[in-house]
Every structure is written in C-alpha cells, then in structure tokens.
Amino acid sequence: MIYIIMGVSGCGKYLGWPLHEGDHFHPPGNVEKMARGEPLTDQDRLPWLFRLHEVIERERCSRSDALVACSALKRLYRQILLHGSKALDSSSGPGRDVLPPTHPDVCFLFLHGNYDLIQQRMVARRGHYMKADLLRSQFDILEPPSEGENVLPLDVSRSMTDMATEVQKHNARPEPSISS
Secondary structure: OEEEEEOOOOOOOOOOOOOEEHHHHOOHHHHHHHHOOOOOOHHHHHHHHHHHHHHHHHHHHOOOOEEEEOOOOOHHHHHHHHHOOHHHHHOOOOOOOOOOOOOOOEEEEEEEOOHHHHHHHHHHOOOOOOOHHHHHHHHHHOOOOOHHHOEEEEEOOOOHHHHHHHHHHHHHOOOOOOOO
C-alpha cells in the first residue's frame, strides 16, 4: 500500500515514519519562490508532481509499502500523482480517456484542520522555507478529496497516536474484491 499524506503546509504530514518527503522533490526555483513568500502556480508545481509520480510508480512496481508526503491540494494534482502526464491529457477536453480517481494500492491520508491551529504550528516551526504567510494561499486553492478518491480524512487536532491507530486500522482492512 502506498499512502500519500496530503494537506496544507504545516498540518503535520511528517508522522515519524520512513517516507518520501515531497519538499525534497521541489525544483530549486520553487523553493526560492516560496522562501520569498510567493505562492506557487499550477505550472510551478508540474515538475514537482511528475517527480513524485515517478517515486510512487517505482514503489508500486516494487510492491513496497511507502509513505509520500506532499500537499496534493487539488484534484488535478492528485490525478498527476497517480497517472503522471496522462492526467493532463485526460483533463484537456471531451472525448478524452477518463482516468480512475485512484489506484486500489494507493490511499490519500488527508490531514485537515482549522486555519488557526495550522497557522500556529507554522509560526512555531523553524528552518522551513515555506513561511506561514503562504498558508492562506494553500487554504484558498484546497480541493478536499472526495470519497471516490480512496481517502482517509484525519483531523490534525487529534493526537499522533490516534491518527496512527486509525491508519493502522485502515491498512488492516481486507481489500475489496474486484469482480469481472
């Protein structure tokens, strides 16, 4: 199972587990832009999303369990994480292939919480290039995932232990059978 831990910056995507931290996959220009306090555009995010898609595919092909932490703020971003450039092709108009909203071996862990709590966490953290001033821009574009996207919502006001327990229960569920 591949879990993609998603949510706005500062919500606590790092859970202390081995993971692929999305921040490490940003091109230098993106990091510089965020450090200046400028929000990223969809175009800025594309190379980053494609790199993370490659990581997810590599882990899926090796049948490994893995965690990937990234914001995945919009449905299109989540589709790129799952399907790479095919997500852009299918979203380009009528008559295009409709891609499945998820893969059975990929689950989005949607860390969500209220703005004030997450903003307090961001102000308190040190040494991260993403400044708390950019949080509002992420909340403004956030498209919470739908149930059809294989998502486990986790409220960040809960303890890490509670959230980890919920993820363990989710991972222990029997996989749905696919009938032909």
